[in-house]
Amino acid sequence: MNDFSNAIKVTASGLHAQATRLRHLSENIANADTPGYQRKTVVFEAVRASAGEPTTVSTGPVLLDPTDGERIFEPGHPLADESGFYEGSNVNLLIEMADSREAQRTYEANLKMFEQTKEMARGLYDLLRR
Template sequence: MSAFSDALSVTASGLEAQARRLVHVSENIANTDTPGYRRKTVPFELGREDAHGVQRVAVGRVTLDRGALPRIFDPAHPLAGEDGYYEGSGVDLIVEIADAREAQRSYEANLKMFEQTRDMSQALMDLLRR
């Protein structure tokens, strides 16, 4: 039965990682028009091995995109300098939507694996009861 619990814990870690990714993607989308905002990214890493040698998905440190922020010309904006420019947001809405879809599909795949493992475990228990 440890193989079932190992599979459940690996898929659960995948679910948690994708959920954390979706949180940061939604924060990025919410700040698309915030001047000076830098896009957040979350790397995935291999977690520590447990007693059975199983590695789970771990979420790394949140990093900010260090790319150049777009300069926007709007002399009436309160953040504009003497030249009329201010720094816009470093978020590209198309990229964030693509990341959200990828995270959603990965979450759904992990959830499907979790459900299948649970169903297989239940079927095994039913067989053992007979």
């Protein structure tokens, strides 16, 4: 039974990590037109457990992308400098959409693994009841 609970722990940690990643990707997409917004990225870290426990994954600190935002020429904008430019966000929607698709697929794979582990445990319980 310990193997089933270990598998559940690993998949649950993967689900939580990808959900966190999706949340930050959604924030990036929502703020793509916000002047000065910096893209957020999430780092995954392996969590080493004690002997007999599985290694799981967690999210590390949220990092801000240091690349410069797009310089936008709009002289009437309140944030424009004396030359008429202001700094937009550094979010590239194409990259964010690709990353969110990857995170969604990884989330779905973890969910499928969770469901398969649950079905295997249910099958074992059914065999033991006989």
